[in-house]
Amino acid sequence: MIDDTEMSNALLPVGFCDILPIDAEKEAFALHQIMEAFASYGYERVSPPLLEFEQSLLAHSGAGVAEQTFRLMDPETHYMMGLRSDITPQIARIAATRLINSPRPLRLCYAGPCVWVSGAKHHAARQILQAGIELIGVDSPQVDAEIIAITAEALGSAGICSVSFDLMMPQLAQAIIQTESFDYVQTKRLMRALDRKDVAAVQQYGGSSAGVLTTMLQAAGPADRAVEMLKGLDLSLDVQPILERLLTAVEAVKRQSPNVQLTIDPVEFRGWDYHTGLCVSVYVHGISGEVGRGGRYLSNNGEPACGLTLRPDILLQLVDYDESRVQRVFVPFGLTMNQVRFLRQEGYVIVMGLCADDDHIREARRLNCSYVYQDGHLHSVSG
Amino acid sequence: MIDDTEMSNALLPVGFCDILPIDAEKEAFALHQIMEAFASYGYERVSPPLLEFEQSLLAHSGAGVAEQTFRLMDPETHYMMGLRSDITPQIARIAATRLINSPRPLRLCYAGPCVWVSGAKHHAARQILQAGIELIGVDSPQVDAEIIAITAEALGSAGICSVSFDLMMPQLAQAIIQTESFDYVQTKRLMRALDRKDVAAVQQYGGSSAGVLTTMLQAAGPADRAVEMLKGLDLSLDVQPILERLLTAVEAVKRQSPNVQLTIDPVEFRGWDYHTGLCVSVYVHGISGEVGRGGRYLSNNGEPACGLTLRPDILLQLVDYDESRVQRVFVPFGLTMNQVRFLRQEGYVIVMGLCADDDHIREARRLNCSYVYQDGHLHSVSG
Numbered sequence: 001m002i003d004d005t006e007m008s009n010a011l012l013p014v015g016f017c018d019i020l021p022i023d024a025e026k027e028a029f030a031l032h033q034i035m036e037a038f039a040s041y042g043y044e045r046v047s048p049p050l051l052e053f054e055q056s057l058l059a060h061s062g063a064g065v066a067e068q069t070f071r072l073m074d075p076e077t078h079y080m081m082g083l084r085s086d087i088t089p090q091i092a093r094i095a096a097t098r099l100i101n102s103p104r105p106l107r108l109c110y111a112g113p114c115v116w117v118s119g120a121k122h123h124a125a126r127q128i129l130q131a132g133i134e135l136i137g138v139d140s141p142q143v144d145a146e147i148i149a150i151t152a153e154a155l156g157s158a159g160i161c162s163v164s165f166d167l168m169m170p171q172l173a174q175a176i177i178q179t180e181s182f183d184y185v186q187t188k189r190l191m192r193a194l195d196r197k198d199v200a201a202v203q204q205y206g207g208s209s210a211g212v213l214t215t216m217l218q219a220a221g222p223a224d225r226a227v228e229m230l231k232g233l234d235l236s237l238d239v240q241p242i243l244e245r246l247l248t249a250v251e252a253v254k255r256q257s258p259n260v261q262l263t264i265d266p267v268e269f270r271g272w273d274y275h276t277g278l279c280v281s282v283y284v285h286g287i288s289g290e291v292g293r294g295g296r297y298l299s300n301n302g303e304p305a306c307g308l309t310l311r312p313d314i315l316l317q318l319v320d321y322d323e324s325r326v327q328r329v330f331v332p333f334g335l336t337m338n339q340v341r342f343l344r345q346e347g348y349v350i351v352m353g354l355c356a357d358d359d360h361i362r363e364a365r366r367l368n369c370s371y372v373y374q375d376g377h378l379h380s381v382s383g
Numbered sequence: 384m385i386d387d388t389e390m391s392n393a394l395l396p397v398g399f400c401d402i403l404p405i406d407a408e409k410e411a412f413a414l415h416q417i418m419e420a421f422a423s424y425g426y427e428r429v430s431p432p433l434l435e436f437e438q439s440l441l442a443h444s445g446a447g448v449a450e451q452t453f454r455l456m457d458p459e460t461h462y463m464m465g466l467r468s469d470i471t472p473q474i475a476r477i478a479a480t481r482l483i484n485s486p487r488p489l490r491l492c493y494a495g496p497c498v499w500v501s502g503a504k505h506h507a508a509r510q511i512l513q514a515g516i517e518l519i520g521v522d523s524p525q526v527d528a529e530i531i532a533i534t535a536e537a538l539g540s541a542g543i544c545s546v547s548f549d550l551m552m553p554q555l556a557q558a559i560i561q562t563e564s565f566d567y568v569q570t571k572r573l574m575r576a577l578d579r580k581d582v583a584a585v586q587q588y589g590g591s592s593a594g595v596l597t598t599m600l601q602a603a604g605p606a607d608r609a610v611e612m613l614k615g616l617d618l619s620l621d622v623q624p625i626l627e628r629l630l631t632a633v634e635a636v637k638r639q640s641p642n643v644q645l646t647i648d649p650v651e652f653r654g655w656d657y658h659t660g661l662c663v664s665v666y667v668h669g670i671s672g673e674v675g676r677g678g679r680y681l682s683n684n685g686e687p688a689c690g691l692t693l694r695p696d697i698l699l700q701l702v703d704y705d706e707s708r709v710q711r712v713f714v715p716f717g718l719t720m721n722q723v724r725f726l727r728q729e730g731y732v733i734v735m736g737l738c739a740d741d742d743h744i745r746e747a748r749r750l751n752c753s754y755v756y757q758d759g760h761l762h763s764v765s766g
Contacts, residue, residue: 010480013457013464016434018477021427021491028428032415040727041720042711042734042750044404045411049510050433050496051399070455072466074396075500081396083455083466094401097393103749105737108404113433113496117458127432142716142737149720256720328425333525337424337532337639344423351425352529354488354521366486367425 015119015126026321027129030158030312034131035111037154041146043109043133046099048090050083050113057082060300061274062089068116083115087130088307095136096300104137104303111312122289123314132294132309139304141245144278144296145252147308151282151292152260154310159320162285164261167223167253168295169246170269170279173213175239180207194267216266223250223262230266249278274298280308284318291315329371329378330364340373398502398509405706406699410512413541413695413702417514418494420537424529426492426516429482431473433466433496440465443683444657445472451499466498470513471690478519479683487520487686494695505672506697515677515692522687524628527661527679528635530691534665534675535643537693542703545668547644550606550636551678552629553652553662556596558622563590577650599649606633606645613649632661657681663691667701674698712754712761713747723756 012018019027039045051072058066070083084090087110095106111131119126133150135143148165155163173194177187186205190213193201199217203210212233219229227250235243246266253262272279277296284291294308326349331340333353343350351367353360360372364381371378395401402410422428434455441449451468467473470493478489494514502509516533518526531548538546556577560570569588573596576584582600586593595616602612610633618626629649636645655662660679667674677691709732714723716736726733734750736743743755747764754761 010476011439012432012435013462014459016432018432018473018481019430020477020481021429024428024430025422027430028418035411039408040732042732045407046404047402047407047410049395049399049401050498051510052395056394072453072455076397079396090401093393094403098401098403103751107734115433127434138737140737142735146720146735146737153720153724258721337529337536338641341536349423349425351490352525354523354525354529368486 013126015116015124017125017127022321022323023316025323026319027312027316029321030315030319031111031129031131033158034154034310034312035109037157038109038131038133038150041107041150041153043107043135043150046091046094046108046110047112048084048087048094048110051081052084052090054080054082056093057084057089059093060089061092061297062086064273065089068118070115070117085114085116086309087112087114088132088134088309091132091134091307092136092297092299092305095134095303095305100301105143106136107133108136109133120289125313128311129313130309131312132292132307134305134307136299136305137303139277139296141249141252141278142256143306144249144280145256147294147306148253148260148280149256151294151308151310152257155282155284155315158312158315160284160315160318164263164283164285165253166263166265166281166283167246167250168265168268168272168279168281169242169277170272170275171277172239172242172246173216173267173269175242176209176212176235179236179239180209182207191269195270197267213267220265220267221263223254223264226264226266230264246278276304277306282308282310284315286318287314289314327371328367328369329373330360330367330369330381331373332360333358335373343373396509398499398507400508400510405704408706409699409702409704410695412704413698414494414512414514416541417537417693417695418492420540421492421514421516421533424490424533424536426490426518426533429474429477429491429493430495431467431470431477431493434464435467435473437463437465439476440467440472442476443472444475444680445469447656448472451501453498453500468497468499469692470495470497471515471517471692474515474517474690475519475680475682475688478517478686478688483684488526489519490516491519492516503672508696511694512696513692514695515675515690517688517690519682519688520686522660522679522689524632524635524661525639526689527632527663528639530677530689531636531643531663532639534677534691534693535640538665538667538698541695541698543667543698543701547646547666547668548636549646549648549664549666550629550633551648551651551655551662551664552625552660553655553658554660555622555625555629556599556650556652558625559592559595559618562619562622563592565590574652578653580650596650603648603650604646606637606647609647609649613647629661659687660689665691665693667698669701670697672697710754711750711752712756713743713750713752713764714756715743716741718756726756 065086068085072081074081116126190205206213219226275295279295281290282292292310296306299305328349333356364372448469453466455464457464499509573588589596602609658678662678664673665675675693679689682688711732716739747755
């Protein structure tokens with residue numbers, strides 16, 4: 001029945017896929033649960049478009065995703081448009097323009113697909129699904145903690161409970177390096193050593209900060225132990241406030257989310273280009289790579305902002321969606337939908353028969369139904 | 384606070400927009416209600432990608448939307464990809480390939496954004512939202528009626544009840560014209576006359592079919608009257624079965640959906656290029672232009688199929704979403720989310736205070752809250 005042309009038409013570009021039953025339903029369920037959780041903490045939904053002019057889409061924090069963004073020419077204006085690869089810069093734009101007069105803190109949430117020019121390390125996908133929150137207008141550890149607590153709760157409401165948050169403070173190592181009078185080459189060499197977590201190289205190239213940086217490298221891991229080690233550091237007056245802010249944020253997170261697993265990576269800075277404070281990677285037991293990320297930054301007009309984006313598409317295999325809850329009822333030909341609508345209200349899925357001479361029980365089984373509705377009753381067809 | 388650069392960044396290409404609170408929530412609500420209705424009649428969700436190779440995206444029924452489809456080069460393969468302008472051809476592809484072995488009738492539903500190169504007549508939008516159903520594998524009037532009845536119910540569940548369906552049978556006029564021995568020019572002239580509903584021109588150019596076609600033109604309108612007029616037509620043996628099928632389908636629709644408003648346009652064929660049977664335009668009182676459309680066609684591998692796509696984005700202004708249902712509670716700084724989570728379970732929206740010295744009542748009002756939670760109680764801040 002399926003010829004060669006159909007087979008080649010079934011091929012999709014690498015990184016794009018058809019999501020089939022039951023997975024598509026599962027993804028919609030996870031997304032719904034996550035967005036309900038966001039909404040229940042006062043995060044109001046906005047929905048920016050898939051395409052924008054390049055000039056706005058890739059401005060500010062959007063600059064970081066320019067290489068991952070497909071471009072298209074707008075035939076109306078002949079300006080270039082970008083197919084969004086990240087929704088968060090769009091939210092910053094909306095907060096700084098259309099919602100500039102809304103009361104602060106501005107709490108926004110969003111969900112939708114994005115497209116990448118090429119796939120990421122752990123996932124070949126080039127079409128991804130984002131769902132996230134942003135809190136704009138307040139710079140405090142309580143905000144950082146709120147973002148993390150709501151993310152944990154949103155994941156929990158989709159049935160994903162084994163979550164850990166890796167906390168980072170990209171400015172910390174950068175500020176320490178700046179206290180040294182290193183030239184460009186020396187600075188890059190040390191940063192590469194830190195990026196590789198290469199203790200020997202850090203000790204060799206770290207100058208007078210070698211000890212502090214080595215301790216920070218060794219502190220990476222569970223939050224309680226890391227905090228103890230970091231508290232003992234002897235830092236300059238310029239650097240100390242950055243550490244203090246990290247420690248206060250960790251305290252706030254522990255207070256809001258006493259049950260989540262927290263780790264700290266105090267020297268990490270890679271991939272956090274426009275961030276200005278606490279950064280977060282979200283991991284879930286059983287899935288390799290991040291399932292979400294976020295942090296503190298300055299919004300387009302300089303307002304303090306903190307946000308976090310989840311990837312419901314990656315989480316699919318762990319979503320607590322029980323398809324056996326859905327009981328399908330075969331309704332033989334001849335009954336009208338009005339006559340069986342009450343079944344829908346009782347939570348059954350109705351499958352209308354389309355042929356008068358069907359063998360009802362066989363037809364019900366063939367169509368994956370558990371019951372036939374006949375003579376005003378549900379008759380089980382299992383066994 | 385907002386400078387010129389930000390203002391120009393706020394400009395979006397014509398036909399693209401930011402959907403802001405409360406509209407974005409409203410759209411998500413309408414979409415959720417519609418998809419729940421589809422699912423409750425056994426339509427299983429599939430989710431095809433935003434981009435596909437041109438070759439598959441624009442094959443079969445996709446050919447009709449080629450002009451409305453943006454193209455992009457895949458840097459991985461150097462093949463051209465299309466950014467989908469319509470999901471229905473993707474569903475036909477999935478039914479003919481990945482789900483070729485699933486039992487028939489195959490009932491599928493889908494929802495998602497599409498992008499058009501240029502806007503349509505009644506709506507400038509170039510990013511649209513589709514939500515629809517397809518039933519594949521059975522050719523019967525009962526299927527046509529089921530598709531329409533479920534669409535009406537889905538709209539009703541989003542609070543949209545004043546719906547009318549305009550039924551068409553594009554083959555009918557075409558088959559009548561073919562009984563005349565007209566050349567290309569004569570045929571085009573008559574088709575243009577029918578398209579313009581120009582009775583005088585139809586009578587002039589209609590040959591021996593002029594009388595039948597004029598009656599059909601005059602029959603356009605409410606279904607009951609139209610059926611009576613069409614029943615009296617004297618048609619050739621080739622054409623009569625097409626009319627019979629239309630009349631049987633109308634009967635089936637009336638039986639499944641006794642309360643929906645039905646009209647028939649028996650000479651309409653424009654815009655129904657790949658359709659092979661009953662076609663439907665959906666209208667809603669208070670909105671100009673179609674809010675949905677669909678009909679019968681042959682799926683990619685020749686299977687009979689019937690589907691209908693709604694446009695939840697157009698319906699927004701009529702969606703029954705009562706934002707006053709959402710009661711916001713201001714929770715003063717110091718309480719943890721664990722301490723107020725029960726409010727969420729009771730259906731309240733929680734707005735966490737972020738500053739210790741807030742005037743709670745003023746802050747609650749400023750943030751659009753109806754209550755402050757204090758000393759274990761909700762205190763109204765209205766009045």
